[in-house]
Amino acid sequence: MALKGAVKLGCVPQLGISDLSFRPSGFVCYRVRDKDGVCRWEWTPRAIRSTNDDKTPSSAVELQRVVDQSRANGSGRLVKESSSLPRPLSITDVTYSPNDGKKVRISYKGVPGAYSEDAALKAYPQCETVPCDEFEDAFKAVELWLTEKAVLPIENSLGGSIHRNYDLLLRHRLHIVGEVQLAVNLCLLALPGVGTEQLKRVLSHPQALAQSDIILSKLGVARESVDDAAGAAQFVASNRLRDAGVIASARAAQIYGLNLLAERIQDDSDNITRYLVLARDPIMPRADKPFKTSIVFTLEEGPGVLFKALAVFALRDISLTKIESRPQRKRPLRVVDDSNTGSANCRYFDYLFYIDFEASMAEPRAQNALGHLQEFAPFLRVLGCYPMDTTL
Known part of the structure; x- marks a missing residue:
């Protein structure tokens, strides 16, 4: 479609977007x-926007329509939860909880301790972070007024671009309002009392495993890919796996009670991930x-x-x-x-x-x-x- 005349910021015709009746603002x-x-x-x-008209759907029927449509798109896989931590938000958990205005709420993909959460805390040190199952859930959390912003990785200096998030930028009506550059510190974690000689396998995100090839080859351990590095730390801690290590953040070690066996184990010390901060306006x-x-x-x-x-x-x-x-x-x-x-x-x-x-x-x-x-x-x-x- 040719666009003649005015070009509107974030409001021109889009390719492949499903319109959930959210009206642009700002x-x-x-x-x-x-x-x-x-x-x-x-x-x-x-x-x-008026509070009654836009912050929540106009009726329970309308809300259920949005939920049903989101379920039909295939979102809703749950990450293993821990009783002492917030459960990752899924698009099936659509309930409106008004913000008290004291802290900005930021959605991200993963569980507490994820590098995306570190990026959110770097940008907004006093924010309240909201974990989500999938990247698209983090987008929809902002669109449905569950959070004010979302933080999502867009490229890594070693791994390259996150193509999925480029596609989601076009599919959704959110605006980029900031960027965060985070120096990645890959750490080797294990249960208290477990040394590197006891490890038979190491769990982490595929990129973290690939970027720590030298130390993993020296240890001679099996490599197991998972969707989320912090989720691997949660899994090892909750199941008390004494033969398994994790590559995740130092903050994940603190959250899940794991020992930090080694820091900065990445093959290339200059490992930087760039994140985008997204908002409705x-x-x-x-x-x-x-x-x-x-x-x-x-x-x-x-x-x-x-x-x-x-x-x-x-x-x-x-x-x-x-x-x-x-x-x-x-x-x-x-x-x-x-x-x-x-x-x-x-x-x-x-x-x-x-x-x-x-x-x-x-x-x-x-x-x-x-x-x-x-x-x-x-x-x-x-x-x-x-x-x-x-x-x-």
Whole structure:
């Protein structure tokens, strides 16, 4: 669908989104032309949601419809729970609990002690964290007003991009309002009194196991992949497994009463994960501090079209910090009549392009770059404009 005229922040037509009747709020970014013909982007506030109309579904029937639809999408697997810890939130647990205003509630995937929870606490030291079963549950927790924000990993310096979360960014109506860069400290944990010589197997997330290959090879232990490193720590502690170790965070050792046998066991000491902070409403962009903007767009097939898209930023001295391409889930292939080679009906992947660039939407150069890009991008959406995290 070609987007002519205004480009709305997070409110343009989306690809593959199931509309759960949540109305966007906050600020909307419009590209307008003044009387002298100069294009610029303006931010205008939306109407504030009413408590009765938006914070909870209008009726029990409506709430049940949302729950039933979410169940039909296949979400709801439970992580093994501990009686002394909060149970991970599943999309089947949709009950509204109003926030008392004292702490921001942040959803994340995993159980207490997960690295995502560490990222949430780095960004908001006084926050109340809400564990969720799946990445999509963390998104829906914000959409259903169960939490104010979600923190989700988007890329790791060793493991690369988390593609699932790129897809979810487009499928849901949340806005990126911040980023967190977390230096990962992989630790080897075990039950009290258990030494490394007693370990026969080590449990953790596949990436943690792969990034600790040197020490695991020296120990000669079997490697068992699990969905969540902190969940592995919880499992070993609750089942009193004396032959099993865990690779998880130091805070997971404290939470589950495990001993820390070794720290920073990763093969590469420079192991950093970048997280995104998501919210229902965007934040007002500013130009007085370093900001980053994330966008997603599509391009028509043709020679040099990607070069033209990237050139709109280079022409304005805007640095790109990330570019990621993902095949469109609903339309993965494009059929093209390639008259240059004499072949007909050639099939190509049809891509979405995700780009992060170092500029604020409050700056004219960023506004002009997106206006230029919109001239040949059939679909363009601003995922968020947010302060850069320059700390580690």
